[in-house]
Amino acid sequence: xxxxxxxxxxxxxxxxxxxxxxxxxxxxxxxxxxxxxxxxxxxxxxxxxxxxxxxxxxxxxxxxxxxxxxxxxxxxxxxxxxxxxxxxxxxxxxxxxxxxxxxxxxxxxxxxxxxxxxxxxxxxxxxxxxxxxxxxxxxxxxxxxxxxxxxxxxxxxxxxxxxxxxxxxxxxxxxxxxxxxxxxxxxxxxxxxxxxxxxxxxxxxxxxxxxxxxxxxxxxxxxxxxxxxxxxxxxxxxxxxxxxxxxxxxxxxxxxxxxxxxxxxxxxxxxxxxxxxxxxxxxxxxxxxxxxxxxxxxxxxxxxxxxxxxxxxxxxxxx
Amino acid sequence: xxxxxxxxxxxxxxxxxxxxxxxxxxxxxxxxxxxxxxxxxxxxxxxxxxxxxxxxxxxxxxxxxxxxxxxxxxxxxxxxxxxxxxxxxxxxxxxxxxxxxxxxxxxxxxxxxxxxxxxxxxxxxxxxxxxxxxxxxxxxxxxxxxxxxxxxxxxxxxxxxxxxxxxxxxxxxxxxxxxxxxxxxxxxxxxxxxxxxxxxxxxxxxxxxxxxxxxxxxxxxxxxxxxxxxxxxxxxxxxxxxxxxxxxxxxxxxxxxxxxxxxxxxxxxxxxxxxxxxxxxxxxxxxxxxxxxxxxxxxxxxxxxxxxxxxxxxxxxxxxxxxxxxxxxxxxxxxxxxxxxxxxxxxxxxxxxxxxxxxxxxxxxxxxxxxxxxxxxxxxxxxxxxxxxxxxxxxxxxxxxxxxxxxxxxxxxxxxxxxxxxxxxxxxxxxxxxxxxxxxx
Numbered sequence: 001x002x003x004x005x006x007x008x009x010x011x012x013x014x015x016x017x018x019x020x021x022x023x024x025x026x027x028x029x030x031x032x033x034x035x036x037x038x039x040x041x042x043x044x045x046x047x048x049x050x051x052x053x054x055x056x057x058x059x060x061x062x063x064x065x066x067x068x069x070x071x072x073x074x075x076x077x078x079x080x081x082x083x084x085x086x087x088x089x090x091x092x093x094x095x096x097x098x099x100x101x102x103x104x105x106x107x108x109x110x111x112x113x114x115x116x117x118x119x120x121x122x123x124x125x126x127x128x129x130x131x132x133x134x135x136x137x138x139x140x141x142x143x144x145x146x147x148x149x150x151x152x153x154x155x156x157x158x159x160x161x162x163x164x165x166x167x168x169x170x171x172x173x174x175x176x177x178x179x180x181x182x183x184x185x186x187x188x189x190x191x192x193x194x195x196x197x198x199x200x201x202x203x204x205x206x207x208x209x210x211x212x213x214x215x216x217x218x219x220x221x222x223x224x225x226x227x228x229x230x231x232x233x234x235x236x237x238x239x240x241x242x243x244x245x246x247x248x249x250x251x252x253x254x255x256x257x258x259x260x261x262x263x264x265x266x267x268x269x270x271x272x273x274x275x276x277x278x279x280x281x282x283x284x285x286x287x288x289x290x291x292x293x294x295x296x297x298x299x300x301x302x303x304x305x306x307x308x309x310x311x312x313x314x315x316x317x318x319x
Numbered sequence: 320x321x322x323x324x325x326x327x328x329x330x331x332x333x334x335x336x337x338x339x340x341x342x343x344x345x346x347x348x349x350x351x352x353x354x355x356x357x358x359x360x361x362x363x364x365x366x367x368x369x370x371x372x373x374x375x376x377x378x379x380x381x382x383x384x385x386x387x388x389x390x391x392x393x394x395x396x397x398x399x400x401x402x403x404x405x406x407x408x409x410x411x412x413x414x415x416x417x418x419x420x421x422x423x424x425x426x427x428x429x430x431x432x433x434x435x436x437x438x439x440x441x442x443x444x445x446x447x448x449x450x451x452x453x454x455x456x457x458x459x460x461x462x463x464x465x466x467x468x469x470x471x472x473x474x475x476x477x478x479x480x481x482x483x484x485x486x487x488x489x490x491x492x493x494x495x496x497x498x499x500x501x502x503x504x505x506x507x508x509x510x511x512x513x514x515x516x517x518x519x520x521x522x523x524x525x526x527x528x529x530x531x532x533x534x535x536x537x538x539x540x541x542x543x544x545x546x547x548x549x550x551x552x553x554x555x556x557x558x559x560x561x562x563x564x565x566x567x568x569x570x571x572x573x574x575x576x577x578x579x580x581x582x583x584x585x586x587x588x589x590x591x592x593x594x595x596x597x598x599x600x601x602x603x604x605x606x607x608x609x610x611x612x613x614x615x616x617x618x619x620x621x622x623x624x625x626x627x628x629x630x631x632x633x634x635x636x637x638x639x640x641x642x643x644x645x646x647x648x649x650x651x652x653x654x655x656x657x658x659x660x661x662x663x664x665x666x667x668x669x670x671x672x673x674x675x676x677x678x679x680x681x682x683x684x685x686x687x688x689x690x691x692x693x694x695x696x697x698x699x700x701x702x703x704x705x706x707x708x709x710x711x712x713x714x715x716x717x718x719x720x721x722x723x724x725x726x727x728x729x730x731x732x733x734x735x736x737x738x739x740x741x742x743x744x745x746x747x748x749x750x751x752x753x754x755x756x757x758x759x760x
Contacts, residue, residue, distance in 0.1 A: 086640060086641055087640060105641065107642060107643040107644060108514075108525040108595075108642065108643065109524065109526070109641060109643075110595075110641045113596070113641050113642065117596075117639075129525070130643065131525040131526075132524060132525025132526075174525060198517050198518060198522065199517070199518045199519035199521060199523070202519040202522070202523070
């Protein structure tokens with residue numbers, strides 16, 4: 001795996017292998033000394049053009065647990081909105097020795113462009129590009145679902161997963177639909193028609209406007225964050241109406257089967273797409289998602305570095 | 320400058336039998352069948368052997384961005400005219416979205432004079448419809464029409480005249496001097512932040528969609544407005560099957576509407592956006608294969624009257640970036656004829672959408688000259704006494720597009736490495752060669 005740009009880059013075998021690798025590496029996180037020497041002397045650049053403290057810290061922790069050196073570049077979208085900056089910044093980071101660039105950018109396709117232009121030869125990991133994809137988020141979601149509902153083994157065959165909310169603008173939804181279906185799950189999207197893209201019918205999933213109906217046989221429910229700017233752009237009449245139709249309220253949570261889990265990529269709008277009680281309930285696995293994010297990103301960095309040059313198995317075999 | 324007495328031998332006008340054509344003092348002096356002319360000598364005349372070549376009236380582009388004044392880093396009138404001549408054009412209409420905007424007699428006269436000074440191609444400025452392309456109040460259309468630049472085409476191209484009342488007034492006002500409003504059909508609210516054609520692919524790529532209806536709704540409104548006020552509408556760069564159908568309906572109804580399609584919408588599809596390379600980013604966006612087929616059919620059956628390049632130079636940095644930061648537009652002048660021959664003559668997809676050389680001459684010279692109001696000098700028949708604005712096309716000499724070898728200051732062609740099936744052997748403006756043997760003269 002030279003780059004990770006889209007969940008579509010992963011076939012069934014490579015997706016399962018990544019999850020297995022993440023499980024193997026997660027053991028490190030339970031130890032007192034949370035460090036493997038695997039990527040000692042190698043350099044990773046975190047290139048964050050959008051604010052995302054969580055994702056950036058997660059990649060940083062993953063890199064450090066593998067003993068890599070981390071260079072971090074952050075800039076708010078508005079101050080570095082010109083395209084030249086993406087190219088120049090990537091050139092700068094590569095000149096500083098970065099072999100792998102983790103990029104978060106507001107433009108869909110920014111990671112693909114970095115990987116496929118002739119600007120740099122570094123490997124690229126997509127940490128979220130515009131309204132396109134966020135493949136490591138999908139991996140950590142799949143990992144979390146597998147851990148809770150499949151004892152951490154194999155794939156997600158026959159699991160019914162419901163994704164709810166602003167699908168139109170969600171890179172989390174796009175990556176999850178692709179990855180979860182690759183892993184054998186049945187995915188259903190629930191959203192108001194204004195927040196579903198034209199052309200969704202070609203996606204490997206079902207779409208419904210009836211949240212209650214979708215809940216009945218769901219094994220996992222993933223709530224998407226509704227961005228504040230959507231609320232004022234007439235995608236739906238009011239926060240209240242949205243919450244009533246598409247929020248995971250206490251009443252709806254009672255429709256879920258006993259074993260069903262609730263995911264959210266965070267940060268949550270409590271009382272909007274998810275009630276506070278549901279967010280804090282035992283079926284909520286939001287905190288697990290964060291922890292698993294580090295393991296999954298360790299696995300991705302391991303694979304990407306491995307594709308560039310042989311990594312010594314030192315520290316892997318005996319964890 | 321070449322001599323003003325020129326003979327082109329053995330050339331086939333519009334694919335007819337070979338002739339010798341004698342040009343003197345800017346006009347066609349004699350036409351003789353090659354046999355009858357053999358042995359005739361023309362003392363002092365410069366001779367070009369046109370064996371195997373096609374003679375067409377010089378091409379006329381109704382939609383060119385020359386960028387001067389304001390963006391001389393992307394293109395100048397001189398470099399744009401070089402590209403035009405090399406592409407076989409003898410006249411181009413320069414769009415108004417310059418800086419300052421061509422919305423006064425002063426600016427359009429400057430553009431017109433700079434074009435004349437090149438000696439390579441006639442530049443006819445297009446005037447802005449509204450002051451500063453702001454869509455708020457009409458520019459001084461009559462002043463631009465009556466100045467030396469003699470403007471007849473008005474457009475806010477790049478921006479749609481979306482206000483229905485303003486569009487109605489513009490259509491009415493230009494009737495005084497036989498002008499035409501060339502509308503860039505793009506409903507602004509439906510295309511806020513839009514990046515590519517809306518459909519399954521935009522959903523997959525996560526790029527904000529540009530729905531067909533944003534184009535079609537404006538065209539539908541405008542043909543009805545043109546009918547209502549009995550005026551003349553020209554639709555710029557239409558790109559969807561629905562747009563073709565609306566224009567076809569309007570023409571059947573007798574509405575005075577003409578339409579253009581760009582070469583790139585005849586050959587490229589939205590699938591190129593998969594590369595996230597903004598070299599393929601253009602306004603209107605590349606559409607689906609079905610739309611491409613529809614515009615080819617429309618061009619063949621006359622629903623779409625002409626091909627116009629929408630030649631849109633941009634500096635390297637405006638395309639060497641992520642998709643959403645990239646500028647809209649692509650070069651077109653030097654590749655237009657090749658793309659039209661490729662898509663409409665060599666590989667039309669369906670026999671019903673095939674054009675012959677007469678059909679290509681009509682759509683790239685005769686009709687655009689008429690729509691642009693320059694038919695007295697351009698797009699003329701190849702006949703004795705007519706102005707010698709001509710192009711000699713070699714259908715046996717393909718060439719490969721190398722952006723570094725194009726005459727434009729900019730390099731943003733989407734056709735790098737593609738083979739163009741025909742080349743321009745020579746271009747002649749008012750009896751002087753501007754291009755000979757594929758090189759500027």
